[in-house]
Amino acid sequence: MKSRKTYISIDAHPLLRAYLEGAGCEITEVATSGIVSPGISNHPDVFMCRLGCGDDAEVLLSPEAEKMLGAAPDPGAGVPELGPLYPSDCLYNAACTGKYFIHKLSATSPELLKVAMSAGMALIDVPQGYAKCSVVVVDENTIITYDRGIAGACSAHPGLRVLLISPGHVKLPGFDTGLIGGTSGRVENTVIFNGDLSAHPDFAAIRELVESRGLELRYFPEYPLTDIGSII
Numbered sequence: 348m349k350s351r352k353t354y355i356s357i358d359a360h361p362l363l364r365a366y367l368e369g370a371g372c373e374i375t376e377v378a379t380s381g382i383v384s385p386g387i388s389n390h391p392d393v394f395m396c397r398l399g400c401g402d403d404a405e406v407l408l409s410p411e412a413e414k415m416l417g418a419a420p421d422p423g424a425g426v427p428e429l430g431p432l433y434p435s436d437c438l439y440n441a442a443c444t445g446k447y448f449i450h451k452l453s454a455t456s457p458e459l460l461k462v463a464m465s466a467g468m469a470l471i472d473v474p475q476g477y478a479k480c481s482v483v484v485v486d487e488n489t490i491i492t493y494d495r496g497i498a499g500a501c502s503a504h505p506g507l508r509v510l511l512i513s514p515g516h517v518k519l520p521g522f523d524t525g526l527i528g529g530t531s532g533r534v535e536n537t538v539i540f541n542g543d544l545s546a547h548p549d550f551a552a553i554r555e556l557v558e559s560r561g562l563e564l565r566y567f568p569e570y571p572l573t574d575i576g577s578i579i
Contacts, residue, residue, distance in 0.1 A: 389576065
């Protein structure tokens with residue numbers, strides 16, 4: 348089994364961590380302070396973007412992530428950009444299927460936008476800066492979101508299938524609610540949710556959609572569905 352480098356929050360549940368390790372993932376924890384607001388400071392999807400849904404998709408790190416992870420900075424990378432206030436905390440929070448790049452394009456990091464355009468991705472401008480937090484990437488042509496603005500913009504692309512679900516029903520410490528995309532990730536042919544997806548009112552529709560795409564669904568009934576900034 349080929350190892351996949353996977354980024355998760357230091358706050359990720361041990362059951363999720365154990366599952367990912369068993370699936371052959373090489374886990375890197377994300378933990379920061381003093382860059383963005385404390386409630387999302389350990390969220391991978393704030394600091395990086397996976398440029399597709401496959402295990403071999405490139406992950407573009409922000410300069411802040413490179414520094415945090417001790418990586419050698421890319422000489423072509425820009426200066427640090429992230430900050431504590433919106434929209435400077437969502438520059439890398441794009442939902443990318445590999446075919447479609449979904450984000451509030453006026454808020455996207457110039458470096459990330461340049462990479463997406465160079466790869467020939469279809470750019471979809473949405474009102475929501477926290478696009479990855481709001482979107483579950485199922486496959487290249489399929490997403491799940493609670494956000495009507497995202498759903499409307501994406502539905503204008505005939506090749507992109509969108510399941511619109513109820514908002515809420517996601518835990519995020521320090522906030523009234525978390526966001527469904529931030530609970531999720533995909534490893535090989537499995538779409539994973541961090542916590543008890545079966546407690547979500549649209550569980551049956553989510554399960555039907557994932558399985559209709561020939562994919563497996565994995566969630567953890569032992570603890571609440573919790574936003575941890577995605578599994579990247």
